[in-house]
Amino acid sequence: MDLTGIRIIDAHIHQWDPLATPRDFSAMARLFKYLPLPIEIAIRLAPRRDREFVGDPTFFAHPYLPADYHADAATVPIEAIVHIEVDWSGKGALAAADETRWVAELPFGGANPTLGAILGHANPAAPNFADLLDAHRAASPLLRGIRTMVAHHPDRDVRSFTESESALTTKAFLDGFAALAERGLCFEAWVYSHALPDVTALAARYPEVPIVLNHLGTPAGIFGPVGKHTGTNPSLRRELFIRWRDDLTALAANPNVVAKVSGLMMPILGHPVPRRGYPTPVPVLLDRIAPLVEHALDAFGADRLLWGSNFPVDKPITTIANSVEAMTAAITGHGGGRPELEQIFRKTALRVYRIDSDGRPAD
Template identity: 65%
Template sequence: MNFPDIRIIDAHIHQWDPFTTPREFSAIARAMRVLPLPESAAVRLGRRRDREFVGDPAAFLRPYLPADYRADAAGVPVDTVAHIEVQWAAEDPVAEADETGWVARLPFDREGPELGAIVASADPAEPRFAALLDAHLAASPLVCGIRTMVAHHPDSGVRSFTKVENALTTKEFLAGFGELAERGLSFDAWVYSPALPDVAALAERFPEVPIVLDHLGTPAGIFGRVGRHTGDNPAHRREVFLRWRDDLAALAAHPNVVAKVSGLAMPILGHPIPPRAIPTPVGTLLDRVAPMVHHAMDVFGTNRLLWGSNFPIDKPVTSIANSLRTIATALTDHGANPTDLRHVFHDTAHHTYRITTPV
């Protein structure tokens, strides 16, 4: 499928260098760099929940920088990207702003695509949250919002990113969240699907804050078993889908929420992992994700959907080209016209993330 008239915005990518910047996965990347062990050893040595989340650890064991993204996006007319924070490790919470400065200095604009927005790391529950927001804003004018690692799953075998259940509802989190409205910043909510009602409650309490639901709520196990028991049979996978469907519809009732059609090839959804460098065929991926995309289109409308590749997290399962083709085909099969596609692949991200590149 061609997009000759759309300046595509990839609204969800990650950049890192575990050797020169502090990441939560830097230690293992550095160890694998000096030890005479194959990458497969990282799989065997890692915990099962980590293995199931990443699918293939290769991307985490080396830098992923603009040149790597350009290679992965070859042939795809991506004009602009939005960088989303990724596991910057800092003892001083305010030092998380160093990631913003680092990303802003990356050589995106030399050969394209252009860096149009930065979603920075910050936790409203932290006492120095306001100071961190100001440090991010001082580090780059591209900062448009924040993301907090609040993804927690009730199945202990699924990789959680916080020990705090219902992190979006704690009094500390809610007390700090209003700082976003004062600075005109958005909030990217990445949660597992059981927490979608918490996102809806947050949206209702703070209608003045734009909220971006990442990865359509990441219903872990919807395509296959992960963790101890999630998605372990067709009936359970159907249950995951139905609860996700109803909770997503309830969330869409809040006009300050948009949904990111991204991360639908994350291994944690239960996808089989194909051989490296052989992406899942579009038809196969379409059979799995089309019901999710169709429902998201029904409840949000295309003017409240935006696309992101989630690279390199989705790379073990798909390619950027196949991701784009899959989502575009699912939308078109459900009645999307060229204007609808422009919303999903450009306009919603351009508005939500306050991107200043030409329309």
């Protein structure tokens, strides 16, 4: 089954310019610009945890802007996108709102897809959290919520994005989280899969806050070895899948949670990184991701799933067209039809991010 007539909302992309805006990876980007190194050498020099997470640093060393996304999605009917914060490193308590302002001013629309919503960065544990939320909202009416980098992995050779093992469970985080409810904003939860119970506890404590699970919980190493001891053999990968399956089922019992079938082509899941320009074939992708998509569909139902390309982070493994094709095949192969496809590729995102049916942000 194809997607003819379905105007897709890509619910998870990143936009950046590490040369003109402050990013955690700006130093690397400037190094590539002013001291060019063959990419293969740069990959060998990078720490293992960074190599395995990004797969290919090329896409982090250059700007990724609306025209770049448009070129990557040229054969796919993408009507609108949702921008998710990424590694803004400006100085000052309210600096993260500058990313929201910057994204809102990018040339979306016209030949490029419409900008449907923005999810900014903020940490509920920070003392200035409420003020930062207000600064984000003042920066753009497209602000729909925030994401906090709380992905932490117990394998020290898997890249973590916070030093805290349980950032979602601290008193400061839980107390600050109430500011989201007061403002009618949602929370994008990106964790590694072992922390799914923390998301479940958060959802139960704040049932009035919409929570969007990013990347189905990112079960690092589920397709192959990463880090020092993660996913190193089929038995460990089977254990990882069973734990992920059970924890995702428990999370889905909370009606305020929806899940993104996104990021399933992230290198950190254990995908072998193909030679640049030769994306992983769709049948291979489908063989890997189908069990994850099928269980997510059973646990959440199509009306609580939404698709995102996670570009350009997934670009070392796949193309947007291949991602859409593999996802479509996984859904239809599990009994889904056109209503389920339209829900996952469009309608859930319209509802969750309050985007009008014509792809424009709602008032």
